[in-house]
Structure formats: structure tokens, C-alpha cells
Amino acid sequence: MMPSIACASGKGGTGKTTVATNLARIMAYERDTHLVDCDVEGPNAHHFFTLESTQRSPVHVPVPHIDLSHCDLCGVCSDACAFHAISVLADTALVFPELCHGCGVCAYICPRNAITERPRTIGSVLEATCDGMAFTGGSLNPGEPMPPPIIQAAKKTARGRDYIIIDASPGSTCATVEAVHGTNFCLLVTEPTPFGLSDLRMAVGMCRRLDVPYGVVINRSDLGDGRVEDYCKEEAIPVLGRFPSDRCIADVYARGALIVDHNSAWEDRFRGLLMALDRLLKREVNHG
Amino acid sequence: MVEELVILSGKGGTGKTSLAASFAVMGEREWILADCDVDAPNLQYLLEPTIEEQHPFSSSAIARIDKDRCDECGLCRTHCRFDSIDSTFEVDDVGCEGCGLCSYVCPRSAIAMQPRLSGYWFRSQTRGGIMLHAQLGFGEGNSGKLVARVKEEARQIAQASPLPRVLVDGPPGVGCPVIAALSGATAALLVAEPSISALGDLERIAEVCAHFQVPAGICINRFDAQPVYSDHIASLAKRLALPILGRIPYDEQFTWALLEGRTIVEGDTNRAGKAVRALWQETVTTLL
Numbered sequence: 001m002m003p004s005i006a007c008a009s010g011k012g013g014t015g016k017t018t019v020a021t022n023l024a025r026i027m028a029y030e031r032d033t034h035l036v037d038c039d040v041e042g043p044n045a046h047h048f049f050t051l052e053s054t055q056r057s058p059v060h061v062p063v064p065h066i067d068l069s070h071c072d073l074c075g076v077c078s079d080a081c082a083f084h085a086i087s088v089l090a091d092t093a094l095v096f097p098e099l100c101h102g103c104g105v106c107a108y109i110c111p112r113n114a115i116t117e118r119p120r121t122i123g124s125v126l127e128a129t130c131d132g133m134a135f136t137g138g139s140l141n142p143g144e145p146m147p148p149p150i151i152q153a154a155k156k157t158a159r160g161r162d163y164i165i166i167d168a169s170p171g172s173t174c175a176t177v178e179a180v181h182g183t184n185f186c187l188l189v190t191e192p193t194p195f196g197l198s199d200l201r202m203a204v205g206m207c208r209r210l211d212v213p214y215g216v217v218i219n220r221s222d223l224g225d226g227r228v229e230d231y232c233k234e235e236a237i238p239v240l241g242r243f244p245s246d247r248c249i250a251d252v253y254a255r256g257a258l259i260v261d262h263n264s265a266w267e268d269r270f271r272g273l274l275m276a277l278d279r280l281l282k283r284e285v286n287h288g
Numbered sequence: 289m290v291e292e293l294v295i296l297s298g299k300g301g302t303g304k305t306s307l308a309a310s311f312a313v314m315g316e317r318e319w320i321l322a323d324c325d326v327d328a329p330n331l332q333y334l335l336e337p338t339i340e341e342q343h344p345f346s347s348s349a350i351a352r353i354d355k356d357r358c359d360e361c362g363l364c365r366t367h368c369r370f371d372s373i374d375s376t377f378e379v380d381d382v383g384c385e386g387c388g389l390c391s392y393v394c395p396r397s398a399i400a401m402q403p404r405l406s407g408y409w410f411r412s413q414t415r416g417g418i419m420l421h422a423q424l425g426f427g428e429g430n431s432g433k434l435v436a437r438v439k440e441e442a443r444q445i446a447q448a449s450p451l452p453r454v455l456v457d458g459p460p461g462v463g464c465p466v467i468a469a470l471s472g473a474t475a476a477l478l479v480a481e482p483s484i485s486a487l488g489d490l491e492r493i494a495e496v497c498a499h500f501q502v503p504a505g506i507c508i509n510r511f512d513a514q515p516v517y518s519d520h521i522a523s524l525a526k527r528l529a530l531p532i533l534g535r536i537p538y539d540e541q542f543t544w545a546l547l548e549g550r551t552i553v554e555g556d557t558n559r560a561g562k563a564v565r566a567l568w569q570e571t572v573t574t575l576l
Contacts, residue, residue: 010328012300012460017485041461042299042492044485082348082387103369103387142495145432145464170300170460171327174429177382193546194333195305202328205426210382223543254483254514 003281004164006038006183006212010199012170014189015219015243018253019273020167021048022260023187026270027163028133034161038179039169040123040138040150047256051128051135059138059153060119061102061146066093070114077106077115098145123150127157134161147175155179172202177210185281186214187240192224197231204237213284217273220245240276243269290443290452291576294324294469294502297479298489300460303509304479306542308457309334310551310564311571312416318451321414322442323421324435324469325459326407334551337412337419345409345422347433348386349401351379357398364390364399382427406430409438411445418445432464439469462496470497475575476504477533482517487524494528505531505575507567510538531574534567536560 007020017039024035037045064077064086075088085099086106097120107115123140138154140147147169158164168179180186186207190200200216207214216232221242232239243249249266252259259266295304295311309331312321323331351373353364358377365373368390372383381404391399407424420442422434439456446452458469458476470476476497480490490506497504506525511518518535525532539560545552552561 011330012297012302012328014301041463041466042485042489044299044488047484047488080388080392082385101385101387103385103389104367105387105389105392108367108389109392140463142462142492143467143499145467147461147463171431172426173327173424173431175461175463176327177427177429181382193543194549195328195330195546198330198333199328202426209427223540225547250513253485254517256484 002162002164003185004166004183005277006166006168006180006186007189008168008176008180008186008203009170009189010172010203011190011195014191014196016170016189017044017167018249018259019187019189019217020165021045022258022270023273024133024165025258025260026267026274027165028131032162034134034136034158034164035167036154036158036164037137037167038151038154039167040140040147040154041169041175043137043139045167046126046135046137048258049130049135051130054126054128056124056126058121059123059125059150060121061100061149062104062117063097063100063102063120064095064106064115065118066095067114067116068092070112072112074111077110080105080109101146122146125150125153125157134158148178151175151178172206177206180207180212181210183212184284185277186212187217188214189217189219190228191220192218192226192228196224197228200228200231204235213280215240215280217241217243219243238280240280241269241273290446290454292443292454292456292473293571293575294456294458294473294476295479296458296466296469296476296493297460298462298493299481299486302479302481302486303542305330305334305457306546306552307479307507307564308455309416310553311455311568312414313551313553314565314568315416315455317417319417319453319455320442320446321416321419322438322454322456323419324438324456324465326422326424326431326434326438326465327459329421329423331419331457332421333549334546335414335416335419336549337414337421339410339412341411343409344405345407345434345437346403346405347430348404348406349388350381350384350386350404351390352400352402353377353379354398354400357396359396361395363393363395367393407434409434409441411441432468435459435465435468436471462492466496467500470500470502473502476502477571477575478504478506479509480506480521481509482511482514482521484517487517487520490521491524494530503575505533505571507534507536508532509536511535513538533570533574534563536563536567
């Protein structure tokens with residue numbers, strides 16, 4: 001059993017990366033831990049560690065290449081492409097690589113076998129170690145629209161460790177789904193405001209649809225109202241941590257350091273979060 | 289020609305929506321509003337829309353297997369690149385991209401592609417004017433296409449006005465929905481906050497704006513919380529030749545106003561409210 005825990009949130013800026021990085025640090029004291037940054041549109045977890053033996057590899061997706069000497073411009077490929085990535089004109093056929101999902105329909109369907117697929121780089125994956133902890137960070141090249149292949153590539157590097165912590169992107173649709181899908185538990189980091197509550201509801205809906213067990217961390221718990229607490233109570237959602245607003249954490253975060261390395265009260269809070277998480281994971285294993 | 293201002297940030301939680309709602313209130317109903325964060329549509333909590341129209345949104349397809357025809361040959365499973373058909377020949381409706389390859393390869397024509405409902409879009413009245421907004425289903429994809437739809441509807445309404453203007457509250461990140469929100473825009477306002485994470489994300493989103501040739505300006509939110517990093521943002525802005533259009537102080541009033549469902553520029557005048565007013569003036573004169 002190799003538990004993987006995703007840190008996610010509907011709303012951005014609630015503290016996902018803070019929770020993921022500090023939790024990973026506490027966990028790595030005693031367990032074989034791998035932190036995977038799957039927020040490939042805004043990868044920030046690497047700022048908080050001194051990474052060693054780093055290795056960056058490109059991530060490719062297959063895109064069609066049309067051999068115009070074989071193509072008779074019949075247009076079957078462009079009709080079949082669900083993503084409008086091929087346009088066949090009177091005298092040529094054009095490929096729009098940014099729209100291509102790499103499904104392979106065009107190459108399969110072309111009656112003249114004029115289409116082959118070629119790799120195209122859309123981003124990269126950085127692998128490294130840090131004080132015994134393994135680290136992977138995915139990064140989508142600016143201008144590229146599709147994060148999922150990078151997220152898949154980043155997650156694939158994290159096999160063989162005892163514990164995997166995944167830092168997901170904000171939201172509740174495709175990129176977040178890709179990061180949370182298949183994990184054993186999802187920590188939903190929220191804040192006690194109407195924005196936080198609304199986006200938490202969407203993130204909960206996503207976890208239920210993906211059948212991933214989840215719990216909530218309420219960040220800046222003293223800066224808002226009780227509606228998030230009420231919602232969690234009504235829905236019987238476990239609240240694993242309540243973190244107060246603290247100027248100290250903002251300062252440490254801003255300069256890219258870990259709060260658990262600098263402040264014993266915060267180290268205790270994250271140890272408490274890890275214990276609460278262990279209890280829930282154990283329950284999931286026994287019942288799931 | 290419709291003028292279109294898009295508010296973006298790269299990093300989530302920097303204050304896009306709080307600023308968009310304030311701008312909407314100050315815009316004296318001259319702007320058509322478009323909430324293009326369809327993963328976490330939050331403008332509604334500050335502008336209290338009255339929904340006038342609701343439309344289902346369906347843009348892609350999903351594979352459906354006719355079990356009476358299927359002889360479980362497994363060709364569809366071999367070809368599917370999204371691992372979305374399981375060993376019992378059920379389609380994973382989260383993973384299915386709707387490419388249709390399975391339906392082409394099936395030797396018994398047992399697979400049909402059906403339209404899928406991804407979410408809804410709305411046209412509403414608010415105290416800041418007409419607002420277009422949307423909601424994706426839990427864990428649904430196609431956020432970029434829904435963003436494009438919301439923007440298109442907003443533009444059409446704006447076109448009928450003597451001063452056609454659209455104000456877009458954008459999503460976090462740099463991927464597909466951000467590119468859709470940025471596409472065809474007149475200018476972008478990038479909301480940064482002083483931290484090492486937000487700095488990296490600001491550079492990425494600025495690169496995306498440059499890639500799509502949309503002029504941009506920067507606003508530093510909570511600039512006084514971490515003055516060192518505010519200086520770093522100013523240096524980055526200089527290097528990228530982007531104007532700094534405003535600096536907003538840290539103020540818990542943002543949170544308290546949000547809890548009351550109002551914007552920072554409504555109610556008692558305060559330092560942050562004044563800074564937001566000045567930012568709006570500067571944004572309109574410099575970027576448009």
C-alpha cells in the first residue's frame with residue numbers, strides 16, 4: 001500500500017502549496033516521501049526546497065504530420081477530428097498543433113495513410129531530491145493550452161515511494177481532476193469566506209465524482225465566518241486542520257521557506273494534520 | 289470594435305475577482321461583465337446577479353457502448369489513448385475526451401458518440417450591469433470552450449452598445465481557459481502579489497500575454513505586506529517593459545466586505561478602496 005495524498009482547492013490562493021510542502025517536510029522526517037507538483041500552470045513547490053541532482057526531461061504529445069505527396073485532400077481527417085485541429089483547404093491541409101489532443105483518430109482514419117504522428121514538446125518534468133525526499137515538478141510551457149499530459153508524466157515518476165504528496169492546480173475541472181484522479185485521499189484547502197465555501201462545494205463534488213475520499217483544512221480560519229464549518233458539519237466532512245491567519249507564515253511563505261522549519265507552533269500544527277490524516281487513511285484502508 | 293479588458297494573475301487568490309467586482313461597480317453599467325473563471329465563478333457573490341437566461345452548454349461528445357452489439361473484442365480498449373474504457377466495457381465519463389476513435393475501430397459498430405452536457409451559462413442583471421457567467425459540472429472538462437462561449441455572448445451584447453466594452457474576470461493559471469479568456473482581448477491587467485510564488489507566476493502569465501500579443505499592465509496587491517518582493521515585481525515589470533498601474537495596500541476590509549457581499553469601493557472610504565479607484569482610472573487611461 002502506497003498512499004497518495006492530493007492537496008487541492010476550488011479557489012486559488014487558499015494555501016495548497018503551503019500545506020503540500022510543509023506536510024511533505026514533516027512526513028519526510030520519518031517516511032520515504034515523494035512530493036509531486038502537479039500545478040503545472042503555476043509550479044511553485046520547488047521554491048521551498050533546495051533541490052539536488054536535478055534532471056529535467058521534456059514532455060511530448062503526438063501530433064499529426066500530413067505527407068502532402070500522399071494526401072489527396074479528401075477531408076476525412078478534418079471531418080473526424082473532434083478538436084478542429086486539422087483544416088483541409090482547396091490545395092493544402094493544415095494542422096493546428098495547439099488544438100490537437102493526440103487521440104490518433106486522423107492517422108487511423110486516413111484512407112491513403114498520409115498521416116503519421118510526431119512528438120511535440122509542450123512542457124517538462126523536473127526530478128530531484130531534497131534531504132532524502134524525492135521531488136518532481138511538472139511545468140507547462142507558456143502559450144500551451146493542455147496541462148494533462150504533463151500532470152500524467154509527473155505522477156508517473158512517483159512510483160515506489162511509501163508516501164506521495166501531490167500539489168494540484170486550483171479549480172475543479174480537467175487539470176485538477178487529472179491530479180486528484182486515482183489518489184487515496186484529497187486534502188481540500190479552503191478559507192472561511194463565501195468564495196472559499198462556493199469553491200469548496202465544487203471541489204467536494206469533484207472528489208465525490210472521482211470517488212476519492214476527502215477532508216478539509218480551513219486556512220486563515222479566524223478571518224471569515226462560520227459557513228464553511230457549518231457546511232462541513234452538515235455534510236459530515238472531516239475537518240483535519242484549522243490554521244489561523246499569521247503574519248509569520250505570510251513572511252516565511254513569501255520568501256520561499258517552510259514554516260515548519262522556522263516555527264515550532266506551526267511544526268506542531270502540521271504534525272497534528274499528519275496524525276489526523278493517518279487516522280483517516282487507516283480507516284479508508286480498513287473499510288475500502 | 290469591442291474593447292475588452294481581461295483580469296488575470298497566473299497565481300490564484302491574488303484578488304482578481306475582488307478587483308473585477310469593484311471595477312464593475314465603478315464602471316457605471318457601461319461594461320458588459322464576463323465571469324470567465326468557470327471552475328470557480330465567484331463574481332456572483334459580490335454582484336448578486338438576478339438570472340434572466342440559463343442555457344445548457346454542450347460542446348463535446350462521450351462514447352456510449354451498446355452492450356447488445358458489443359462482443360467484448362477489446363479493440364476499443366487497445367486503441368483508446370485516454371484509458372477510458374474499463375475491462376467491463378464501461379466508459380469512464382471523466383476520462384473520455386470524446387475523440388471518437390473507439391467508434392471508428394469497433395468492428396461491430398457498437399459504439400456511438402453522444403453529446404455531453406458540460407455545464408450551463410447564464411445572462412444576468414447586476415448592480416454593475418449585465419453579467420455573463422457560467423458553471424461547469426463537477427469534474428467536467430471543456431472549460432476553455434465554455435469561457436469562449438461566455439466571452440462571445442458578452443461581446444454580442446456589447447456590440448449593440450454605443451460604447452462596446454467587456455470586462456473579463458479571468459481564471460488562474462496559463463492553460464486552456466486562460467488562453468480562451470485572453471483570446472482577442474484589447475488589454476490585460478495582471479494582478480500580482482509580493483511573494484516568490486506569485487513572482488514566477490506573473491512572469492509566466494506575462495509571457496502568455498506577449499505570445500498572444502495582448503498589451504498588459506500590472507497591479508501589485510497587498511504591496512506593503514512584503515515590500516522586498518514588491519520591489520522584485522517592480523524590477524520584473526521594468527525588465528518586461530510593462531507599466532505598474534496601481535499598488536493596493538493589505539487590508540482585511542477586503543475580507544469583511546466580501547462577507548457582507550459588497551465591494552471595497554462601496555461603503556466607507558478607506559485606503560484600499562481609494563487605491564482601487566486610482567487603479568481603475570489608471571487602467572482605463574493607460575491600457576484602453
